[in-house]
Amino acid sequence: MWSSLGRPDLRRGSSRGERVLVLFASLGGTAKAEARQLVSQLRLYLLSRAHVAVSSMSDYNIDDLTSERCVIVVISTYTDGLPPPAGTSFFAMLEDWRNDFRVDKAALAQLRYAIVGLGSHEYGEQFCRAAHTLDRLLHSLSAHRILPTCTLTDTADIPPQLTPWLTRLFPLVHAAMTGSPDPPEIHAAAAAAAEADHESDVESDGSASDDGQEGGGEAEADDVEDIVGGKPSGEGSSARETAREMVTSRQRAALTKEGYRIVGSHSAVKLCRWTKHQLRGRGGCYKHSFYGIESYACMEATPSLACANKCVFCWRHHKNPVGKEWRWALDPPEMIVQQTIDNHRQLVKTLKGMPGVIPERLEAAMKIRHCALSLVGEPIMYPHINELIAMLHERHISTFLVTNAQFPEAIRNLKPVTQLYVSVDAATPETLKAVDRPLFGDYWDRFVDSLTALRERRQRTVYRLTLVKQHNMQDACEYGRLVSLGRPDFIEIKSVTYCGTSTASHLTIKHVPYHQEVLNFADAIISSSAELADEYELACEHEHSNCVVIAKKSFKIDGVWHTWIDYDRFHQLATSGELFGALDYCAPTPQWAVRGAQEKGFDPIETRHYPKGKARRLRQTQDSQ
Ligand SMILES: Cc1cc2nc3c(=O)[nH]c(=O)nc-3n(C[C@H](O)[C@H](O)[C@H](O)COP(=O)(O)O)c2cc1C
Numbered sequence: 095m096w097s098s099l100g101r102p103d104l105r106r107g108s109s110r111g112e113r114v115l116v117l118f119a120s121l122g123g124t125a126k127a128e129a130r131q132l133v134s135q136l137r138l139y140l141l142s143r144a145h146v147a148v149s150s151m152s153d154y155n156i157d158d159l160t161s162e163r164c165v166i167v168v169i170s171t172y173t174d175g176l177p178p179p180a181g182t183s184f185f186a187m188l189e190d191w192r193n194d195f196r197v198d199k200a201a202l203a204q205l206r207y208a209i210v211g212l213g214s215h216e217y218g219e220q221f222c223r224a225a226h227t228l229d230r231l232l233h234s235l236s237a238h239r240i241l242p243t244c245t246l247t248d249t250a251d252i253p254p255q256l257t258p259w260l261t262r263l264f265p266l267v268h269a270a271m272t273g274s275p276d277p278p279e280i281h282a283a284a285a286a287a288a289e290a291d292h293e294s295d296v297e298s299d300g301s302a303s304d305d306g307q308e309g310g311g312e313a314e315a316d317d318v319e320d321i322v323g324g325k326p327s328g329e330g331s332s333a334r335e336t337a338r339e340m341v342t343s344r345q346r347a348a349l350t351k352e353g354y355r356i357v358g359s360h361s362a363v364k365l366c367r368w369t370k371h372q373l374r375g376r377g378g379c380y381k382h383s384f385y386g387i388e389s390y391a392c393m394e395a396t397p398s399l400a401c402a403n404k405c406v407f408c409w410r411h412h413k414n415p416v417g418k419e420w421r422w423a424l425d426p427p428e429m430i431v432q433q434t435i436d437n438h439r440q441l442v443k444t445l446k447g448m449p450g451v452i453p454e455r456l457e458a459a460m461k462i463r464h465c466a467l468s469l470v471g472e473p474i475m476y477p478h479i480n481e482l483i484a485m486l487h488e489r490h491i492s493t494f495l496v497t498n499a500q501f502p503e504a505i506r507n508l509k510p511v512t513q514l515y516v517s518v519d520a521a522t523p524e525t526l527k528a529v530d531r532p533l534f535g536d537y538w539d540r541f542v543d544s545l546t547a548l549r550e551r552r553q554r555t556v557y558r559l560t561l562v563k564q565h566n567m568q569d570a571c572e573y574g575r576l577v578s579l580g581r582p583d584f585i586e587i588k589s590v591t592y593c594g595t596s597t598a599s600h601l602t603i604k605h606v607p608y609h610q611e612v613l614n615f616a617d618a619i620i621s622s623s624a625e626l627a628d629e630y631e632l633a634c635e636h637e638h639s640n641c642v643v644i645a646k647k648s649f650k651i652d653g654v655w656h657t658w659i660d661y662d663r664f665h666q667l668a669t670s671g672e673l674f675g676a677l678d679y680c681a682p683t684p685q686w687a688v689r690g691a692q693e694k695g696f697d698p699i700e701t702r703h704y705p706k707g708k709a710r711r712l713r714q715t716q717d718s719q
């Protein structure tokens with residue numbers, strides 16, 4: 095009953111009173127998929143006794159809520175405990191109603207509702223916050239909760255968490271729609287079961303007895319209780335989780351579908367596209383140009399699929415798990431190394447018949463020479479990372495390890511790697527939070543400490559900047575200040591890789607800077623302070639991937655850049671036990687890779703292939719010159 099001013103009319107929309115509505119708000123698609131499954135199950139349960147409709151919150155006219163009889167909401171939670179964008183205006187409107195004195199606080203008294211919240215335990219107090227906020231909003235407008243909110247964590251498989259709750263929900267929905275607790279066929283089945291075992295309890299927690307009565311199963315919103323796996327969450331849940339596997343079956347399936355080979359329970363390997371490119375003589379990655387990596391002999395892997403961030407530009411689209419510390423079952427390093435190598439070789443073998451593959455390179459690719467520990471997740475989280483690295487070095491495999499600057503102690507404890515990267519995704523606390531969406535509350539301190547820890551390392555260190563237009567390209571001077579913390583040997587600056595629409599990030603091709611913009615940004619960082627300009631210079635570029643590297647001038651020996659690596663020398667030094675530094679295993683950079691070279695970082699022994707549209711545009715440009 096609205097007092098005035100065009101507010102919704104309670105009397106209209108009687109057909110809505112005859113249906114059950116499943117509303118969802120999702121960003122990555124999980125809540126949407128669960129909502130659709132719920133609709134199918136409800137339809138089977140209710141048959142013709144009630145119509146079941148489904149809608150995204152963003153498409154739903156919230157005014158209609160005042161004439162709905164029963165709504166089940168499936169909603170995920172995002173940064174700072176907020177609903178996904180599809181739920182923003184729905185939440186804002188409910189908030190508005192709650193605070194507007196002209197709106198009757200019994201406005202939703204006719205509504206029966208239940209909520210399924212999706213989230214991650216890793217977010218602590220923010221776990222499923224959006225679901226709880228919605229619960230409070232609906233309750234404040236006198237809607238009746240028919241069952242306590244079910245909260246699901248993405249760190250475990252969903253069905254075992256959800257099914258017990260659904261078993262309780264369906265009879266309550268039936269009751270809300272028909273006034274009778276169960277469909278007649280359920281009564282018949284229950285009677286048969288009771289006959290077979292009249293001693294057994296239907297509900298282990300004894301809460302089912304009143305569920306069928308109008309309001310009997312409702313919980314008070316004031317004593318909000320989560321139901322996880324059909325039981326209240328809280329005490330004991332972490333104990334239950336201590337030795338669980340890192341990757342849920344849903345995550346495993348999603349990653350496998352994308353071409354990852356999952357190794358053991360927390361590692362993975364995937365064939366990099368540059369490996370394939372160079373096997374076909376079409377050019378190596380920028381690390382070939384800058385550091386002499388043979389891309390066809392490079393294996394991209396990770397011993398930890400989990401990470402402590404949810405970066406907006408993550409090309410995994412958040413199909414991997416998150417975590418702040420290692421709490422999962424642990425696989426031994428020997429097993430990971432051996433199985434990762436075996437899987438990589440199997441993947442290489444599958445390329446045998448691919449047109450253009452150079453047979454000598456295919457053979458050479460079976461002897462892996464480099465390992466990029468950067469595939470996905472946070473390799474440094476793996477507790478046996480040092481043993482794993484030593485095993486790779488023993489096999490003469492160089493190690494390029496990328497960490498996301500949230501584990502400074504792990505950086506300090508790390509044994510020598512060929513090249514250690516720290517991702518520097520932003521230059522201010524606010525931007526870092528917006529871009530990396532970190533799990534840690536003290537993410538900035540951890541970030542600064544990680545950069546500082548880099549300064550103490552003797553072997554090659556790199557800051558890696560991934561530029562995203564409208565996100566992190568506004569603070570060249572601030573980046574300059576961060577350089578003084580870690581004084582890395584190299585600063586790689588690369589434009590974000592666009593991998594199609596990312597449901598969880600909203601990045602489009604417009605966010606990808608051009609090569610010239612990357613060059614300009616690199617120049618702006620160097621010229622942001624006199625000290626930086628004294629110590630660093632832009633050394634190499636790889637136009638193919640919009641990437642440049644700034645190097646310490648100490649790598650320019652007698653006027654010749656030495657950004658490449660003498661890998662044999664590195665292995666000698668790494669196994670000798672002697673102290674050694676970055677300059678001890680550097681090698682001259684070929685002229686074609688140096689900034690300003692005509693080849694723009696493309697190895698002249700390779701043949702560049704352009705996608706069709708780009709080749710046409712290039713021809714047109716050349717014709718008009
Ligand atoms: C950037 C980002 C931020 C997140 N923040 C939270 C959070 O604050 N609380 C929480 O419980 N879950 C959080 N999650 C986990 C998601 O809610 C969870 O993965 C959910 O299953 C996603 O559902 P959807 O695919 O329907 O969007 C976050 C996930 C991402 C990618």
Ligand code: SF4
Nearest residue numbers: 366379389392394466
């Ligand atoms: S260094 Fe990275 S991009 Fe280059 S070949 Fe190896 S995995 Fe691929």
